[in-house]
Amino acid sequence: MPHAVEPSLEEKVQILWDERQITDVLHRYSRGFDRCDMEIAKSAYWPDALDDHPGFCGNAHAMCDHFDLHHRERWASTQHHIANTRIEIDGDTAHTESYCFLAAKAQETLELVVVGGRYVRRLERRDGEWRIAAAVLVADWSLDPETTLEMIATGATGSRDRGDVSYDRPLEVTRERT
Numbered sequence: 001m002p003h004a005v006e007p008s009l010e011e012k013v014q015i016l017w018d019e020r021q022i023t024d025v026l027h028r029y030s031r032g033f034d035r036c037d038m039e040i041a042k043s044a045y046w047p048d049a050l051d052d053h054p055g056f057c058g059n060a061h062a063m064c065d066h067f068d069l070h071h072r073e074r075w076a077s078t079q080h081h082i083a084n085t086r087i088e089i090d091g092d093t094a095h096t097e098s099y100c101f102l103a104a105k106a107q108e109t110l111e112l113v114v115v116g117g118r119y120v121r122r123l124e125r126r127d128g129e130w131r132i133a134a135a136v137l138v139a140d141w142s143l144d145p146e147t148t149l150e151m152i153a154t155g156a157t158g159s160r161d162r163g164d165v166s167y168d169r170p171l172e173v174t175r176e177r178t
Contacts, residue, residue, distance in 0.1 A: 019087050019089070021130045022087055022094055023085065023087075025130055026082055026096065026098060026119070028040055029041055029044040029080075030080035030082060032044065033064075033067070033071060033080055034078050036068060036071060042061050043131075045064075045133075048133075049061075049135070050134050051132075051135040051137075051173065052135065052156055053067070054154045054156075055150075055154045060132065060135065071104075075104045076107045076110070077104070079101075079103045080102055081103075082119070083101070084098065084099040085098040092126070093122065094125075094130065095120075095169065095170075096119070097118055097166045098121075099116070099118055100118060102114070102115045102116075102117075115142045115143075116140055116141045116142070117137055117139040117158075118137075118138045118158065120136045120138060120168075120171060121134065121136075121171065122170055122172075134170075134173050136165050137156065138156050138157065139152075139155050140158055
């Protein structure tokens, strides 16, 4: 089996730099929501980006506003953790899949809700800057069965085969549940 041509040192450095910029975009999103700073969260997205979350599917900036209100009313604090991120770069397009955990403490009861899932995203580099162009949150589970059923009813569901959204190239947001 023939081997791919080894990238030059310059190409390797560019790959690392692109991956670092993409990772920063993914972390900005989480920080924006955890600090209730939608300016930061929106800066992770292109203005024309689409996002499919349980309970919302549409323009990503509108999604930020929608969930900002929800987060402020319902949660005393949240932590969005991103782990196991896979980044595939092809020119000015990148696809990422990040395992994620959300821990949220309720305002009134201090109940803790923990959700696990995956952020599947397509990023585009425009004028040298990486941002999210399309995103799907696959909410795989929650410690609360009612929350799990709600997420399944209102969001993307994953599968443990090549039918999973993480294999879609290019990733497109097609469902309309706004």
